[in-house]
Amino acid sequence: MTTLLEMSGVSVSFDGFKAINNLSFQIGEPELRAIIGPNGAGKTTFMDIITGKTRPDEGRVLFGEKSVSLLKMSESQIARAGVGRKFQKPTVFEAQTVRENLAMALANKRGPFDVLFYRKSKRGAERIEEIAELIGLTEELTRLSGELSHGQKQWLEIGMLLAQDPRLLLVDEPAAGMTPAEREKTTTMLVEAARKHAVVVVEHDMEFVRRLNCKVTVLNEGSVLAEGSLDHVTNNKEVIDVYLGR
Known part of the structure; x- marks a missing residue:
């Protein structure tokens, strides 16, 4: 497994408050990683830095085999380089069908002008079927997205x-608001995605994290407090004090 993303010595302050404090982090490809930590630990800022939404005051963020600096790129360049992010609240095109939503996303990876000239290719149609199968929505392809649960x-x-x-997926609290059965299915989906991609899941739900069965990074006050298996980090005295003891 090769290192895909490496952050070192990253710090960022907002109005004198250090949201990220000398943070170092790396993830391989493919790999599944869970990020946990108390509110205000810097989890969202961490994702904002990787996607170019927030610029750190210092540090390095390197991506890919050639170790290109994400700090020199715009948000759209970072997305094109292979960093995708899913926010907590789902944003789908509700007036379009499931198939149309997936087709737009498929076309979107090519660039704005290609979307105008996007033709339904056989490979594109097959890819939509493959993804629909993976996300369990094969039966819903013709439904309007607004009608989904x-x-x-x-x-x-x-x-x-x-x-x-x-190449790297950042997924923010995917289990929020889901039924237990939906949560279980989501776990399977993310584990499957991590066979080919690097997947970072920020999550509060400990049961959900346990089912992911992956390495866990605990953030606190903007830096890494502990790292390892869930059992390893949840037995760490500092982690218990700042996060689990509350």
Whole structure:
């Protein structure tokens, strides 16, 4: 497994408050990683830095075999380089069908002008079927996305992310608002996605993290407090004090 993303010595302050403090982090490709930590630990800022939404005051963020600096790139360049992000609240095109949503995401990885000239290719149609199968929405392809349940919309958004074929997926609290059965299915989906991609899941739900069965990074006050298996980090005294003891 090769290192895909490496952050070192990254710090960022907002109005004198250090949201990220000398943070170092790396993830391989493919790999599944869970990020946990108390509110205000810097989890969202961490994702904002990787996607170019927030610029750190210092540090390095390197991506890919050639170790290109993400700090020199715009948000759209970072997305094109292969970093995809799914926010907590699903944003799908509700007036379009599931198939159309996936087709737009598929076309989107090419660039704005290609979308205008996008023709339904045989490979494109096959890829949509493959993704629909993975996200469990094969039966719903012709349905309007607005009619889907909350959990199904989350899956569609994961599918739209996969359609863009990113190398690194950042997924924010995918289990929020889901039924236990939906949560279980989401776990399977993310584990499957991590066979080919690097997947970072930010999550509060400990049961969900346990089912992911992957390495866990604990953030606190903007830096890494502990790293390892869930059992390893949840037995760490500092982690218990700052996070689990609350």
